[in-house]
Amino acid sequence: MLVDIVSTGQPPGLRIPRRTMPRANNPASRTSAFRLMSAAERLIGEHGYHNVSLVQIARAAGQANKYAVQYHFGTKENLVRGIFDDRLARIAARRRQLLDALDTRGHASVRELVHAFIYPVYEEVDDRGFHTYARFAERMLETDLPENTWFSSSHFGTTMEIRNRLSDLTPHLPSEEFSIRYRLISALLIQSLSLADRVRVETRPPAAETDASGGQILERAIDIAANALVMGTTPTGETL
Amino acid sequence: MLVDIVSTGQPPGLRIPRRTMPRANNPASRTSAFRLMSAAERLIGEHGYHNVSLVQIARAAGQANKYAVQYHFGTKENLVRGIFDDRLARIAARRRQLLDALDTRGHASVRELVHAFIYPVYEEVDDRGFHTYARFAERMLETDLPENTWFSSSHFGTTMEIRNRLSDLTPHLPSEEFSIRYRLISALLIQSLSLADRVRVETRPPAAETDASGGQILERAIDIAANALVMGTTPTGETL
Incomplete structure (x- = not known):
């Protein structure tokens, strides 16, 4: 649902255009x-x-x-919405592609679904190759403002689909338990993108264009997340 | 090593006291x-x-x-250093206690060491029970300023001890691999404290004094972190 534009910061008398996409006449x-x-x-x-x-x-x-x-x-809210619209449309399309490829091949595993969840976000970089979108999204989710101010739910089809499929593949987890693990691994996966950026800055000069370490960090975060969902409910911790 | 105080934001002519602890004459x-x-x-x-x-x-x-x-x-840097000195002294003392208790009992497991790492941070709350220190530390580590501006290494004995013992208990991990996993799980564990706070705010009225959900989130983050260190180097992901 599109929310009405809340005006902030504009000079008095300026007419606020009611649109979420930038002026793009030329x-x-x-x-x-x-x-x-x-x-x-x-x-x-x-x-x-x-x-x-x-x-x-x-x-x-x-x-x-x-x-x-x-x-x-028009407004700051609208600018933020424009960023989410742009990034999420691409992320959703890419997730759809990955999910369709998995389904063509057979049944998708927990790890493959986790990969399809985060890899399209990992691909969204700024012009210097940093994961500025991931940091931006993290910050926006921390604000005291309701999420529906920032994005319409239309881009969330693939997010919900992946969540539901992961839930179906882990019937050993009661729903509250699944929910806690899902939130923890979402935080881990998003953080791994910032961590990849930080490691890249620390290891100047970067290892050519490849950014192998960033990919390695992401792959390991995916392993950890997949393991977090499949591990049992009886804490194995005591025997680790 | 104590660094010299860099003056910022003080009014011209104010003498900057060279100390890290607050005036505490009365x-x-x-x-x-x-x-x-x-x-x-x-x-x-x-x-x-x-x-x-x-x-x-x-x-x-x-x-x-x-x-x-x-x-x-005196300065903002010194105020930040004061906060770290106060929190980290307590965290280090509590970790020492937990480690000593484990050693008295026998040999400490990976999960027990991870618990000794994060639980003392979980215990550091503000007067409303929120993990403001964890958020503060996260933010400070993200700044562009070198860590030794904020805290002396004297409080890091227990951090390094736990890291080394975890490394000793996971000889199957090459050092670069251990390092990646350690950074990922540190991020996860610290984030789990913010997540516990967020869940607490969402589920008003809070479930009495006990804050059971916060503890549950922490315990699960510890399970995930311990599993992340013991899991093999051959990605098990493909078969998950």
């Missing part, structure tokens, strides 16, 4: 809008939604006009 | 200093180090004087 305008989205994604990922102003975003995007966000998106 | 002053530490811990955990000013901290601590942090701690 290529130059589209480029400006995407630069604003990139800058906002990075800044909000670093500082949090409430600690970044529209003027800072416009400046970081190289815009001379400090009302550039208002011009292209 | 109980009232000690109380003010601890209120400032609590406020700083919470605000920095929410917004990040660079997004919180000394004036905001003084105000949140109920101080009329906006230079209260400067008076009690």
Whole structure:
């Protein structure tokens, strides 16, 4: 469900356009809008939604006009929604592809489903190859604002499908137990992307274009997450 | 190694005291200093180090004087160091206790060592029972500033001891592999404390004093972490 636009930060008298997509009448305008989205994604990922102003975003995007966000998106909420729409549409499409490929081959395993969940997020990088979207999404989910302010549920089909299929493959877990493990592994998987970025910065010069260590961290996070779902309910801990 | 105090944010001409502990000549002053530490811990955990000013901290601590942090701690770095000194001294002492108890009983398992690592952090709560220290530490580790600005290595004896003992108990893992898994599970364990807080807020009214769900989330995070260290190096994923 699309929510009404809540106006914030715009100069008095400016008419707020009621749309979630940037003005895109011409290529130059589209480029400006995407630069604003990139800058906002990075800044909000670093500082949090409430600690970044529209003027800072416009400046970081190289815009001379400090009302550039208002011009292209109307409001900060709308800009955030634009970022989610863009990223999530691609992530959902890629997940669909991966799930269809698995289903063509036979029955998908827990690990394959976990991979299909996180790999499309891992693929979403900024122009320097960093996982700015993952950090941005983490920060937005931490805010005190309801999620439906930021994105419509239409992109969540594949998320819910993967969650349900993982639940079906782990009938030994009562639903509350599954829910706790799912939240823990979601946090782990998203964090592994930030960790991959941090390791990449630490090990300058980066190992060529390949970024092998980032992929290795992700693969291990997927192993851990898959194991977390299949392990029994009787704590094996005491004998470990 | 204690680093020299780097002055920031103090009014011109104010003499910066070279100490890491708050002025504590009398109980009232000690109380003010601890209120400032609590406020700083919470605000920095929410917004990040660079997004919180000394004036905001003084105000949140109920101080009329906006230079209260400067008076009690000299600088923001010193205030942060004060928080780490206070929390880490208690965490290290508690870990020592838990490790000694394990050693008296026999040989400590991987799960028991992971428990001794995180449980003392779980015990560090603010006056409302939230894990503000865990969030604060997470945020500080994300900053672009070197860790030795914030804390002296003297509190890290037990951290290193647990890491080394876990490494000794998992000889099947090459050191780079151990290192990746250790970082992933550290992130998971710390995140599980924030997750426990979030679940607690979601399920108002909280289930009495017991906070059973928080403890359950922590226990499961410990299970997952212990499993992550003992699982083999050949990805079992394909067969999961």
